[in-house]
Amino acid sequence: MKDKDKDKEKKEQGVLTIAQLDKKYEGKILNPLEGVSGSYSTGIIELDLALGTLGWPFGHLVEIFGEPSTGKSLIALIAIGIAQKLYGKKSAYLDLEYCTPPEWMELHGIDVSGIYRPSPDNAEESLNMLIDLVKTNTLAYVVVDSVVGLVPEAELAGEVGDSHRLAGLAAILTESLKKLTKALYKTSTCVIFINQVRDKFGDGNGMVWGSPIETPGGKALKFYAAQRIQVRKKSGEGCAFKSSGELIGHRLSATVVKNKLAPPQRSAEFDLYYTKGVDNSDQLISLAVKHDIIVQGGGYYTLQPFLYGGDPIKFLGREKLREFLGKEMFLHRYLWEVIVNQFEERRQNVSTSNENVSEGDQLRLSEF
Numbered sequence: 001m002k003d004k005d006k007d008k009e010k011k012e013q014g015v016l017t018i019a020q021l022d023k024k025y026e027g028k029i030l031n032p033l034e035g036v037s038g039s040y041s042t043g044i045i046e047l048d049l050a051l052g053t054l055g056w057p058f059g060h061l062v063e064i065f066g067e068p069s070t071g072k073s074l075i076a077l078i079a080i081g082i083a084q085k086l087y088g089k090k091s092a093y094l095d096l097e098y099c100t101p102p103e104w105m106e107l108h109g110i111d112v113s114g115i116y117r118p119s120p121d122n123a124e125e126s127l128n129m130l131i132d133l134v135k136t137n138t139l140a141y142v143v144v145d146s147v148v149g150l151v152p153e154a155e156l157a158g159e160v161g162d163s164h165r166l167a168g169l170a171a172i173l174t175e176s177l178k179k180l181t182k183a184l185y186k187t188s189t190c191v192i193f194i195n196q197v198r199d200k201f202g203d204g205n206g207m208v209w210g211s212p213i214e215t216p217g218g219k220a221l222k223f224y225a226a227q228r229i230q231v232r233k234k235s236g237e238g239c240a241f242k243s244s245g246e247l248i249g250h251r252l253s254a255t256v257v258k259n260k261l262a263p264p265q266r267s268a269e270f271d272l273y274y275t276k277g278v279d280n281s282d283q284l285i286s287l288a289v290k291h292d293i294i295v296q297g298g299g300y301y302t303l304q305p306f307l308y309g310g311d312p313i314k315f316l317g318r319e320k321l322r323e324f325l326g327k328e329m330f331l332h333r334y335l336w337e338v339i340v341n342q343f344e345e346r347r348q349n350v351s352t353s354n355e356n357v358s359e360g361d362q363l364r365l366s367e368f
Contacts, residue, residue, distance in 0.1 A: 037058065038058045038188065039051075039053045039054050039056055039057045040079065040082065040089075040141070040190065041054065041082050041086065042056055042075070042079050042082070043078040043277070043278065044078065044270055044283070045270075045280050045287065046270045046287075047075075047229075047254055047268045049287075049339075050254065050256055050266040051229075051259070051266075052259060052263060052266065053227075056079060056192065057190060057227070057261055058187070058190060059184050059185050059186065060184060060226035060227070060260075061184060061190070061224060061225055061226060062190065062193070063195055063221055063227075063228045063229070064192060064193070064194050064231060065194070065195035065197055066197060066231035067196075067197060068196070069233075070231045070232060070233050070252065071231060071250075072194045072195075073100060073146075073194060074272060074274075075231070076143045076192050076194060077100075077104075077105060077110060078108060079141060080105075080140070080141055080143070081108055081109040081110045081277075083141060084110065084111055084114050085109070089138075090114045090115060090140070091114075091115050091139050091140050091143065092117070092139055092141070092142045092143070093115055093116070093145065094118055094120065094126060094129075094130065094142070094143065094144045094145065095117060096120075096126065096144065096145060096149025096150060097145060097148075097149045100145065107275060108276075108277050109277070116133075116139075122151060122152060123151055123152045123168075124152065124153055124172060125153075126144070126150055127180070128176075130176075130191065131179055131180050133189075134184055134187060134191065137187040137188065137189060140190065141189065141190050141191070142189060142190075143191075143194065144191070144192070144193045144194065146193075146194040146195055146196060147169075147195040147215070150169055150172070150217070151169075152168040154168055155169075169217055169218065170220065171218075173217050173218055173220045173221060174218065174220040177220050177224040181224055195215045195221070196215070196216060197213040197214065198214050198216060199212060200212055200213065200214050222258070225258060226259075226261055227256060227258060227259050227260070227261065228257050228259075229255065229256055230254070231253070232252070232253045232254075232255075233251070233252060234250070234251040234252065234253050234269065241271065241273070247274075248273055248274060248275070250271075252269065253267060253269050254267065254270075255267045279322075281322045281325045281326055282318075284332065284335050284336060285301070287339050291339065293338055299316055300315065301314070301315045301317075301321045302314050302315075
């Protein structure tokens with residue numbers, strides 16, 4: 001009994017001490033976790049699921065990186081267009097490479113009157129502008145395209161070949177990202193950094209340890225990014241799409257190499273067309289067949305009665321079903337809601353507690 005009384009007294013003393021600390025720090029100790037939870041759809045169904053957050057997350061920064069001409073900027077533009085159409089939200093696009101004309105944005109369904117295009121003079125001004133835009137809490141996205149376009153003022157003022165400012169951008173990013181993450185925390189804005197890749201030099205013997213590629217800008221962005229997505233072109237038969245002998249698109253693989261908000265190392269594969277973006281109907285059919293929401297038998301695709309009402313509807317060939325979903329947008333949205341609900345149910349079941357999560361459950365969720 002004495003031991004129990006001592007334990008009780010220690011717990012009461014601990015609670016009292018915490019309460020006193022809370023009073024000392026003006027309610028900042030016992031302050032419940034705050035922040036804005038939620039996400040904006042990426043506009044790419046497979047990528048929404050791979051991220052585990054069903055889209056780009058509120059109040060966080062993400063990095064999209066990969067080789068040239070893999071579709072990094074286009075993925076960001078698709079997200080901006082979806083934010084305008086589905087959520088009625090404006091965005092800002094810092095085109096630091098000066099290569100995204102309004103006509104290209106309009107081609108991908110973006111209303112250029114609903115997007116801000118700041119024109120900063122240097123890296124310092126770009127990042128200060130970025131922080132101030134985030135603080136307004138009125139934008140869906142602020143996109144920085146790209147990190148290598150952030151040129152420090154000292155570098156602009158110097159001569160080509162000067163080497164004493166090599167780590168200038170890394171230092172500026174380290175300082176600014178501390179402020180940015182604090183400003184982002186309680187907003188519904190997502191900041192997207194687009195980045196390139198570089199080959200590592202290796203040691204004196206030509207050996208490269210770890211990943212053979214590196215991203216510019218130092219390590220700060222890697223640490224502060226809530227999600228990092230590496231984009232690659234798929235190679236092989238059927239991965240490049242042509243029309244009348246002209247290349248019109250390619251198949252992409254996007255791997256979530258870092259994820260603070262959901263399990264990492266999930267991948268998404270989707271077809272990216274240069275003039276029309278992503279065909280979500282095709283992705284939706286693949287997911288619906290995979291999870292028995294649409295039944296495939298031979299060359300026929302059957303819509304279940306609970307989706308449409310009445311008798312099952314059969315379509316001969318995938319193209320016929322795709323055309324039907326393109327016209328019946330309410331069914332397109334309903335199919336997506338059914339898939340999302342299944343995903344949420346599995347995620348809740350798996351994430352109840354680490355002790356109750358079996359290896360099989362983790363595998364099933366990762367394969368969704």
